[in-house]
Amino acid sequence: MLWMVDLKHLFTCTFWLISKAEEKKSKPSCVYRGFFFFFSSTEKGRSCGSPLLPDMGGHRDAKVVIIGCGIAGIAAAQKLVKAGFHHVRILEATGRSGGRIKTGRIGDKIVEIGANWIHGPCEENPVFCLARQYGLLDPEALKPENQALDVGGHLPWVPRFFSSSGRELNAEDILPAQKLFLELINESSDFQSQRGEPWPSVGDFLRAQVQQHAAEKWKDVDEATRSLRLCVISNMLKVECCVNGTHTMDEVSMGAFGVYKTLPGLDCTFPGGYEGLTQNLMAELPAGLVTYNKPVRCVNWTSAKSAETVMVECDDGQKLVADHVIVTVPLGYLKKHHSTMFHPPLPLHKLHSVQRLGFGTNNKIFVEFDSPWWDADCEVIFFVWEDEDAVVDQVPDVQSSWIKKLFGFTVLKPTERYGHLLCGWISGHESEYMETLSEQQVTDAITQLIRRFTGNPIITPRRILRSQWFHDPWTCGSYSNLGKGCSEQDLDNLMEPLPPKGSKSQPLQVLFAGEATHHCYFSTVHGAVLTGWREADRLISHYSLITPSEFPKSKF
Ligand SMILES: Cc1cc2nc3c(=O)[nH]c(=O)nc-3n(C[C@H](O)[C@H](O)[C@H](O)COP(=O)(O)OP(=O)(O)OC[C@H]3O[C@@H](n4cnc5c(N)ncnc54)[C@H](O)[C@@H]3O)c2cc1C
Ligand SMILES: *[C@@H]1O[C@H](CO)[C@@H](O)[C@H](O)[C@H]1NC(C)=O
Ligand SMILES: *[C@@H]1O[C@H](CO)[C@@H](O)[C@H](O)[C@H]1NC(C)=O
Ligand SMILES: CC(=O)N[C@H]1CO[C@H](CO)[C@@H](O)[C@@H]1O
Numbered sequence: 001m002l003w004m005v006d007l008k009h010l011f012t013c014t015f016w017l018i019s020k021a022e023e024k025k026s027k028p029s030c031v032y033r034g035f036f037f038f039f040s041s042t043e044k045g046r047s048c049g050s051p052l053l054p055d056m057g058g059h060r061d062a063k064v065v066i067i068g069c070g071i072a073g074i075a076a077a078q079k080l081v082k083a084g085f086h087h088v089r090i091l092e093a094t095g096r097s098g099g100r101i102k103t104g105r106i107g108d109k110i111v112e113i114g115a116n117w118i119h120g121p122c123e124e125n126p127v128f129c130l131a132r133q134y135g136l137l138d139p140e141a142l143k144p145e146n147q148a149l150d151v152g153g154h155l156p157w158v159p160r161f162f163s164s165s166g167r168e169l170n171a172e173d174i175l176p177a178q179k180l181f182l183e184l185i186n187e188s189s190d191f192q193s194q195r196g197e198p199w200p201s202v203g204d205f206l207r208a209q210v211q212q213h214a215a216e217k218w219k220d221v222d223e224a225t226r227s228l229r230l231c232v233i234s235n236m237l238k239v240e241c242c243v244n245g246t247h248t249m250d251e252v253s254m255g256a257f258g259v260y261k262t263l264p265g266l267d268c269t270f271p272g273g274y275e276g277l278t279q280n281l282m283a284e285l286p287a288g289l290v291t292y293n294k295p296v297r298c299v300n301w302t303s304a305k306s307a308e309t310v311m312v313e314c315d316d317g318q319k320l321v322a323d324h325v326i327v328t329v330p331l332g333y334l335k336k337h338h339s340t341m342f343h344p345p346l347p348l349h350k351l352h353s354v355q356r357l358g359f360g361t362n363n364k365i366f367v368e369f370d371s372p373w374w375d376a377d378c379e380v381i382f383f384v385w386e387d388e389d390a391v392v393d394q395v396p397d398v399q400s401s402w403i404k405k406l407f408g409f410t411v412l413k414p415t416e417r418y419g420h421l422l423c424g425w426i427s428g429h430e431s432e433y434m435e436t437l438s439e440q441q442v443t444d445a446i447t448q449l450i451r452r453f454t455g456n457p458i459i460t461p462r463r464i465l466r467s468q469w470f471h472d473p474w475t476c477g478s479y480s481n482l483g484k485g486c487s488e489q490d491l492d493n494l495m496e497p498l499p500p501k502g503s504k505s506q507p508l509q510v511l512f513a514g515e516a517t518h519h520c521y522f523s524t525v526h527g528a529v530l531t532g533w534r535e536a537d538r539l540i541s542h543y544s545l546i547t548p549s550e551f552p553k554s555k556f
Contacts, residue, residue: 058543059083059084059085059539059540059543059544060084060085060086060087061086061087062085062087062323062324062539062543063087063089063309063321063322063323063324064080064085064087064088064089064322064323064324064325064326064539065089065090065091065310065312065320065322065324065325065326066088066089066090066091066325066326066328067090067091067296067299067312067325067326067327067328067329068090068091068092068093068099068327068328068329068514069090069092069096069097069098069099069290069292070097070098070099070100070101070328070330070514070528071098071099071101071277071278071281071525071528071529071532072328072513072514072515072528072529072531072532073090073092073099073326073328073513073532074090074097074278074281074282074285074532075126075281075513075528075529075530075531075532075533075536076326076328076513076532076533076535076536077090077285077289077532077536078281078284078285078532078536079532079533079536079537079540080536080539080540081285081286081289083536083540085539088289089289089290089291089320090289090290090291091290091291091294091295091296091312091314091320092290092291092292092293092294093293093294093295093296093473093474094292094293094474095292095293096292097278097282097290097292098114098274098275098278099114099330099474099475100114100115100330100469100475100478100479100515101114101115101274101275101277101278101525102114102115102274102275103270103273103274103275103276104465106366106368106421106463106464106465107368107419107462107463109368109412109417109418109419109421110271110272110273111366111412111421111423111465112269112273112274112364113364113465113467114274114467114469115274115524115525116269116274117267117268117269118131118141118265118267118268118269118270118525118526119153119262119263119267119524119525119526120153120262120263120264120265120267120526121137121141121146121147121263121265121266121267121268122147122148122263122264122265123147124263125263125265125526126526126529126530126533127277127525127526127529128147128265128268128526130277130280130281130529131270131276131277134276134277134280136270136271136272136276136277136280137268137270137271138268138271140268141266141268146265146266146268147264147265148264148265149264149265149266150264150265151266152262153262153266153267154266154267155266157379157380157410158377158378158379158380159171159378159379159380159381159382160374160375160378160380160381160382161174161232161381161382161384162381162382162383162384162453162454163228163231163383163384163385163386163453164383164384164385164386164387164452164453165386166452166453166454166455167455169228169232169384173225173228173229174228174229174232174384176217176218176229177228177229177230177232177233177236178232178236180210180213180217180229180233181206181210181232181233181236184205184206184209184210184213185206185240187209188202188205188206188254188257189257189258190258198254199254200254200484201249201250201251201252201253201254201484202240202249202250202252202253202254202257203237203248203249203250203251203252203393204250204254205254206233206237206249206391207391210230210233210391211391214226214229214230227386227389228384228386228389230388230389230390230391231384231385231386231387231388231389232382232384233391234384234385234388234389234390234391234392234393235382235383235384235385235388235407235408237249237391237392237393238393238405238406238407238427239382239407239425240393241360241362241393241405241427241428242362242407242425242426242427244358244360244481245358245359245360245361245362245427245477245478245479245480245481245523246358246360246427246428246481246483247360247361247394247427247428247429248393248394248428249393250393250484251358251360251483251484252358252481252482252483252484253482253483253484253485253486253487255486255487256482256486256487256488257482259482259488259491259519259520260482260520260521260522260523261520261521263526271417274525277525294314294315294316294318295314295315295474296312296313296314296315296341297313297314297315297340297341298312298313298340298341298342298343299311299312299313299325299327299341299342299343299510300312300313300343301325301342301343301344301498301499301509301510302344302499302505302506302509308323308506309321309322309323309506310322310323310324310325310509310510312325323506323509324508324509324510324511324539325509325510325511326510326511326512326513326532326535326536327510327511327512327513327514328512328513328514328531328532329474329514330359330474330475330476330477330514330515330516331354331357331359331477331480331494331514331515331516332359332475332476332477333474333475333476334354335354335355335359335476336476338351338354342498342510346498347498347500349493349500350493350494350496350498350500352490352493353489353490353491353493353494354494356483356485356486356490357480357481357482357483357486357490357491357494357516358480358481358482358483358484358486359476359477359478359479359480359481359516360427360428360477360478360479360481361427361428361429361431361432361469361470361477361478362425362426362427362431362469362478362479363425363426363427363431363434363435363466363467363468363469363470363478364423364424364425364466364467365406365423365424365425365426365434365442365446365464365465365466365467366421366422366423366424366464366465366466367409367421367422367423367424367446367461367463367464368419368420368421368422368461368462368463368464369420369421369422369459369460369461369462370420370462371420372420373450373454373456373459374411374422376415378411379410379411379413380408380409380410380411381408381409381410381411381422382407382408383406383407383408383449383453385404388404393405393428394428394429394430395430398429398430398433399433402426402430402431402433402434402445403430403445403446403448403449404430405426405427405428405430405431406424406425406426406430406449407425407426408424408425409422409423409424409425410422410423410425424446427478431470432470432471434466435466435468435469435470435471436471439464439466442464442466443461443463443464446461446464447459447460447461479515479516479522479523479524480515480516480522480523481522481523482522488519491516491517491518491519491522492519494512494516494517495512495513495517495518495519495531495534496512497509497510497511497512497538498510498511507542508538508539508542511535511538511539512535513528513531513532513534513535514528514531515527515528515531517531518530518531
């Protein structure tokens with residue numbers, strides 16, 4: 001999730017509880033003692049730092065295939081290997097690890113094409129703890145004060161507002177609009193606790209409320225100012241689309257808006273790049289555990305009791321046999337390919353959740369300048385279109401006016417590290433269309449936009465770099481959200497292993513991890529890590545609870 005905000009600093013959140021997975025940590029089981037001796041003659045010593053499992057053979061031989069080498073897949077592998085699983089493999093479609101953690105360069109500056117922040121860096125955040133352990137953070141981020149600040153992201157950024165008529169807007173004129181928007185967003189999160197869903201979507205709710213408030217509260221304000229405030233609200237809606245990774249807030253569920261939870265701590269970044277995290281984790285895995293350029297085509301599991309293994313088939317035709325497969329592919333990929341990926345097909349309740357849950361696009365456009373055209377203290381620049389007083393977050397014609405969806409730019413700080421570098425944000429179908437244009441076309445559109453809004457006809461970017469997450473064939477978008485009609489049940493359905501509960505066939509054939517399967521931290525890196533650990537724990541406790549006679553015959 002992209003964290004913007006002024007949108008968040010007003011809301012305090014309850015302190016976060018430890019993850020469910022942690023509570024489920026398995027305990028050595030007595031049933032297993034005899035089994036221990038059975039294997040101890042052949043298995044030498046305890047595997048490195050296995051805190052969870054009694055030292056027995058069953059789990060060591062279990063073949064586990066993990067699909068996807070993003071942070072969820074890496075986290076699952078790390079935990080399984082530490083617990084003594086000997087046959088763990090990751091199959092990764094691309095030539096690199098990290099998935100949506102992807103560090104790039106514009107000139108000699110390090111920038112994040114994917115995840116940027118550690119959201120809520122505190123003791124409960126596994127990404128923060130790992131980053132600290134690996135020494136990847138600035139001293140500032142390690143300060144206890146920093147971890148304790150519970151502002152739902154970061155302190156309000158110093159903003160600048162420019163309008164489409166080429167003037168800078170007076171903050172006082174638009175402050176009431178910001179206040180109203182924040183109050184309404186806050187209110188919409190409360191609907192989760194109330195039963196029922198009085199509004200179909202957050203967008204519908206906001207539009208109706210804003211119009212009503214404007215008519216009542218701003219009735220004495222002059223026409224031009226009232227109209228401008230409504231245009232500012234449209235701009236803030238576009239920000240919210242980026243935060244939620246959605247085309248429009250009309251597609252985001254009202255009832256589920258409060259499901260996502262924040263952690264305390266001022267959001268921080270990785271000065272050397274987010275990929276430092278995945279690289280350090282990868283270095284702890286046995287060499288050769290990952291096979292790159294190995295897209296998986298299908299996973300054949302069985303609902304029949306007779307078959308005991310899962311068949312994984314790769315694009316190149318190679319077939320692998322596994323006892324357990326952990327699927328970590330992005331929700332966007334699942335939406336597109338579930339029907340060819342799973343045989344037999346996904347159970348209907350799971351399939352419906354795959355379809356209902358939202359997975360939208362949010363892209364970044366980095367723009368570098370020789371010299372700044374913004375003030376030194378400015379941290380975020382908003383572009384307000386003066387023809388958008390209808391409270392809109394979609395453009396009428398994507399091809400001709402996609403650029404209107406870009407809400408503005410964040411300023412990369414500190415300047416000593418980044419020079420004069422801005423990051424533009426654009427979500428939705430407009431963003432997906434932008435991906436199809438050439439870099440020159442995008443540069444031209446950005447140049448025109450900035451010249452128009454600043455009224456300065458000579459501003460010229462040095463170069464740009466943009467992300468293209470929608471057309472990445474292994475991601476198909478940016479991150480998940482709770483779409484219209486969604487509830488927490490959909491997240492539960494998504495994370496439920498196959499075969500589903502109540503089936504008589506071999507349990508835990510296919511498990512599901514990844515950002516979109518976390519019940520309250522979906523759309524984040526820490527959410528993804530926790531789901532990888534959760535599924536590893538599921539297997540670990542499965543093998544520590546199992547009695548020897550329950551092992552598949554082939555294991556003896
Ligand atoms: C623009 C953007 C900004 C973001 N900003 C933040 C942020 O600031 N903070 C934050 O916490 N989160 C942020 N996120 C979200 C965060 O990046 C993700 O939630 C997290 O990285 C997801 O990890 P994952 O392991 O679940 O999935 P992924 O990282 O997507 O890993 C899935 C892997 O599966 C592979 N794969 C797909 N299909 C196949 C196949 N058929 N066979 C084999 N392999 C396959 C993919 O190549 C990929 O490597 C952002 C995301 C984006 C796109
Ligand atoms: C948010 O909503 C809660 C409950 O309705 C309220 O107590 C709180 O004051 C609101 N905060 C803001 C900033 O409006
Ligand atoms: C998986 O099932 C599909 C459909 O039944 C079949 O076409 C394919 O050959 C199977 N693959 C493997 C590896 O069993
Ligand atoms: C559905 C969804 O992801 N909603 C989130 C959108 O972003 C806000 C923060 O601005 C969260 O509170 C919602 O949960």
